[in-house]
Amino acid sequence: MSTYILMKILESTPSRYDKGLRILTLGRLDQAYYDLVSYIEENQRVLDLGCGTGALTLRAAKKGAKVKGIDVNSQMLEIARRRATEANLAQNIAFCEMGVGELGEEKSESYDVVTSTLCFSELTEDELVFTLKAVKRILKPNGVLLVIDEVRPSSLPKRMLNWLVRFPLAMIPRLKRRILLGIYFPLGSGLIFHSTPGKH
Numbered sequence: 001m002s003t004y005i006l007m008k009i010l011e012s013t014p015s016r017y018d019k020g021l022r023i024l025t026l027g028r029l030d031q032a033y034y035d036l037v038s039y040i041e042e043n044q045r046v047l048d049l050g051c052g053t054g055a056l057t058l059r060a061a062k063k064g065a066k067v068k069g070i071d072v073n074s075q076m077l078e079i080a081r082r083r084a085t086e087a088n089l090a091q092n093i094a095f096c097e098m099g100v101g102e103l104g105e106e107k108s109e110s111y112d113v114v115t116s117t118l119c120f121s122e123l124t125e126d127e128l129v130f131t132l133k134a135v136k137r138i139l140k141p142n143g144v145l146l147v148i149d150e151v152r153p154s155s156l157p158k159r160m161l162n163w164l165v166r167f168p169l170a171m172i173p174r175l176k177r178r179i180l181l182g183i184y185f186p187l188g189s190g191l192i193f194h195s196t197p198g199k200h
């Protein structure tokens with residue numbers, strides 16, 4: 001829940017989202033994107049769920065994949081579209097304003113890869129169950145689901161510490177003044193990265 005609130009704070013100002021996320025994850029997210037994209041190959045069809053400002057979408061397109069990025073936030077998508085055009089990758093990407101609840105409209109066995117980076121943690125349990133069933137249907141045989149999301153600290157004290165440390169970090173991009181962050185806080189949670197074969 002705490003992560004959900006922090007993400008919502010960042011998403012409320014999409015123009016500062018990327019900077020804020022980098023601060024919040026202490027720079028570790030770029031490495032996670034890099035690792036995840038290493039599983040994506042040229043000409044594969046990729047669906048990026050909750051693509052946001054396109055961090056993963058653009059990286060996948062750069063590898064030569066044909067990518068569809070979906071998101072419910074039109075402002076995040078606007079930034080993603082601009083970035084794709086600036087990077088000359090727009091021809092390999094289709095950004096669509098749609099939610100995971102509309103995945104029923106996607107053709108069965110039509111994607112080699114489905115990705116979700118920091119989106120699953122924003123879904124309700126019902127949405128997540130629906131999404132995973134839809135992903136299983138739309139993935140080709142031997143397709144893969146690649147996920148980056150957070151590991152929630154198991155104990156309450158660690159969760160509280162995590163919240164106390166991260167709340168100010170999430171607020172930094174909202175401040176007008178420039179703040180130099182010179183201290184690295186030991187966090188009680190980390191990013192996880194894993195891949196799951198799409199068995200049929």
Ligand SMILES: C[S@@+](CC[C@H](N)C(=O)[O-])C[C@H]1O[C@@H](n2cnc3c(N)ncnc32)[C@H](O)[C@@H]1O
Pocket residue numbers: 007011021049050051052053054055056070071072073076098099100101116117118119122123127
């Ligand atoms: C924390 S951001 C992650 C964005 C991007 N994947 C990244 O790695 O930076 C979560 C994104 O999921 C989107 N999102 C939340 N609920 C969604 C839903 N039901 N369907 C589609 N996108 C959703 C939000 O609008 C937001 O852009």
